Amino acid sequence: MKLLKPVLLFCFCDILIGFCYIDPGTGSYIFQLLIAGVVGTLYAIKLYWKKIKLLFNRSKTSGQTDGERNKQS
Amino acid sequence: MEKEISRADNLSQPFSRDPAGFVFSQNDVTYRQINRIYERDYNELISSGLYDKLVGSNLLIPHVEADMSLAQTESAFKIIRPNAIPFISYPFEWCFGQLKSAALATLEIQKIALEYNMSLKDSSAYNIQFLNGKPLLIDTLSLERYQEGPPWIAYRQFCEHFLAPLALMRYRDVRLNRLHYIYGDGIPLDLASSLLPSRSWMNFSILAHVHLHSRAQKKYVNQSIHNQKRKMTKFALCALIDNLQQAISNFNLKLTSSEWSEYTLLPHSQEAAQYKKEIVARLQAMVQPKPCRIWDIGSNTGEYSRLVAENGIYTVSIDSDHDSVELNYRRCLKTNEKNILPLLMDVTNPTSGRGWECEETRSLEERGPVDLILALAILHHVVITRNIPMDRVASLLRKLCRDLIIEFVPKNDPQVQKLLMSRKDIFTDYTQESFERVFGRYFQILAREAIGETGRILYFMKNNESN
Numbered sequence: 001m002k003l004l005k006p007v008l009l010f011c012f013c014d015i016l017i018g019f020c021y022i023d024p025g026t027g028s029y030i031f032q033l034l035i036a037g038v039v040g041t042l043y044a045i046k047l048y049w050k051k052i053k054l055l056f057n058r059s060k061t062s063g064q065t066d067g068e069r070n071k072q073s
Numbered sequence: 074m075e076k077e078i079s080r081a082d083n084l085s086q087p088f089s090r091d092p093a094g095f096v097f098s099q100n101d102v103t104y105r106q107i108n109r110i111y112e113r114d115y116n117e118l119i120s121s122g123l124y125d126k127l128v129g130s131n132l133l134i135p136h137v138e139a140d141m142s143l144a145q146t147e148s149a150f151k152i153i154r155p156n157a158i159p160f161i162s163y164p165f166e167w168c169f170g171q172l173k174s175a176a177l178a179t180l181e182i183q184k185i186a187l188e189y190n191m192s193l194k195d196s197s198a199y200n201i202q203f204l205n206g207k208p209l210l211i212d213t214l215s216l217e218r219y220q221e222g223p224p225w226i227a228y229r230q231f232c233e234h235f236l237a238p239l240a241l242m243r244y245r246d247v248r249l250n251r252l253h254y255i256y257g258d259g260i261p262l263d264l265a266s267s268l269l270p271s272r273s274w275m276n277f278s279i280l281a282h283v284h285l286h287s288r289a290q291k292k293y294v295n296q297s298i299h300n301q302k303r304k305m306t307k308f309a310l311c312a313l314i315d316n317l318q319q320a321i322s323n324f325n326l327k328l329t330s331s332e333w334s335e336y337t338l339l340p341h342s343q344e345a346a347q348y349k350k351e352i353v354a355r356l357q358a359m360v361q362p363k364p365c366r367i368w369d370i371g372s373n374t375g376e377y378s379r380l381v382a383e384n385g386i387y388t389v390s391i392d393s394d395h396d397s398v399e400l401n402y403r404r405c406l407k408t409n410e411k412n413i414l415p416l417l418m419d420v421t422n423p424t425s426g427r428g429w430e431c432e433e434t435r436s437l438e439e440r441g442p443v444d445l446i447l448a449l450a451i452l453h454h455v456v457i458t459r460n461i462p463m464d465r466v467a468s469l470l471r472k473l474c475r476d477l478i479i480e481f482v483p484k485n486d487p488q489v490q491k492l493l494m495s496r497k498d499i500f501t502d503y504t505q506e507s508f509e510r511v512f513g514r515y516f517q518i519l520a521r522e523a524i525g526e527t528g529r530i531l532y533f534m535k536n537n538e539s540n
Contacts, residue, residue: 021090021091021092021093021194021195022090022194022195022226022227022230023229024224024226024227024228024229024298025229025290026290026293026294026295026296026297026298027229027286027289027290027291027292027293027294028224028228028229028232028286028289028290029223029224029228029293029298030289030293030296030298031285031286031289031290031293032224032225032228032305032313033224033303033304033305034289035281035285035313036224036305036306036309036312036313037309038281039281039309039312039313039315039316040306040308040309040312042312042316043308043311043312043315043316044312046315
């Protein structure tokens with residue numbers, strides 16, 4: 001098992017980093033992992049904000065339609 | 074880094090940094106060999122529908138599969154023939170707007186690729202070329218199957234090839250795009266960070282992806298990525314791409330008035346300018362056989378490039394002033410011009426072969442010769458401002474083109490007088506007679522027309538060696 005461990009670890013690492021011919025750079029690699037949380041949070045806020053805006057626009061549009069309907073009647 | 078032509082000798086392997094394949098030429102046709110190592114990724118690219126999606130969106134170069142008898146090595150899995158690119162250009166020859174478009178195209182490709190469970194394994198600016206006025210990926214082998222967990226392999230390359238030069242051009246000086254010429258593998262982030270002004274720290278994306286990123290590179294230099302237990306989710310990766318997209322979209326360049334971009338307004342009257350256009354059109358009509366490709370050297374904002382390209386002829390519009398090229402590119406985008414490529418280059422110091430064995434990028438000369446060169450109101454700048462002997466101008470132009478339309482601006486012209494204002498006139502040979510004698514050694518002068526009363530003369534010449 002002791003001998004097998006480095007082999008397994010090596011194979012696992014290969015899967016993790018894929019087939020990459022360029023050097024991703026250790027600093028750049030780790031830095032992405034560090035900022036993932038920050039950019040992820042910003043992205044989530046952006047997506048939710050878009051949804052809220054969409055919801056607001058929908059209710060506005062449906063409100064206008066109601067108004068138009070009232071006018072027609 | 075993408076390389077378009079491989080050396081055709083039998084001793085060395087075709088050059089490619091990517092073991093997935095390489096580009097080679099045969100009978101002036103460019104092919105790409107895909108090696109067996111890339112077989113599963115290529116099959117996934119095609120079967121997932123990503124290839125069709127990217128080609129349909131004008132983001133990836135279309136290709137057809139070619140005969141396997143063209144294989145260059147035993148490791149070949151497929152040979153493909155991508156659509157031809159009329160003129161290969163490089164990031165240091167692009168203006169701000171072109172580099173920005175190329176960066177956004179790269180991020181858009183990555184965003185779409187992730188939807189198809191694939192990812193860009195490199196993000197070199199050299200993998201992007203302009204076709205029909207739009208940037209697109211020419212390296213089909215850049216896409217690989219995506220596996221959730223590791224961060225984006227090409228992140229550093231993207232920051233060094235796109236984000237750092239754009240930030241430097243936006244926050245410091247547009248001329249810093251020339252750093253691409255020195256640093257073929259991208260601009261080192263520590264250099265970019267030290268050159269950027271302190272106000273760039275107020276921009277979150279530059280703060281994160283340039284300043285803090287460069288410090289992380291130093292801090293973790295001796296650590297191995299194989300010991301990292303943390304993983305990056307697909308959502309976080311999409312967030313990173315979105316953040317980069319947002320940052321680059323918000324980069325806008327305010328143009329300062331430059332001598333060149335205002336140049337077209339200066340000389341002589343509107344009538345003379347109109348008359349000059351008519352003569353150029355007349356001389357162009359005399360060019361036989363009809364040109365397929367034109368280079369407009371000293372094109373300024375591309376006014377005459379547009380005139381000659383109106384006939385559907387592919388025209389490379391070359392100027393050494395950034396703002397002129399930027400204005401030219403903006404005009405191309407606005408009017409959706411497909412057959413004009415604005416290019417930033419100084420003909421007195423043109424692009425040379427660079428990279429490994431000086432073969433990874435091609436010199437201007439290697440990208441020629443072209444059917445026709447327009448050299449309007451440029452000769453006096455080259456001869457008088459740059460002190461290039463007229464004979465050497467003629468000999469260079471002979472190497473670059475089959476036919477030539479060139480303007481001679483006499484010494485009494487206000488523009489030439491302006492150039493001589495601050496220096497001693499040592500140009501005793503700068504006369505029309507001398508011009509005709511010197512160019513007559515290399516070209517056959519077929520027509521000459523004076524531009525009204527301006528004293529300027531337009532010539533149509535044919536390369537002596539093309540007969």
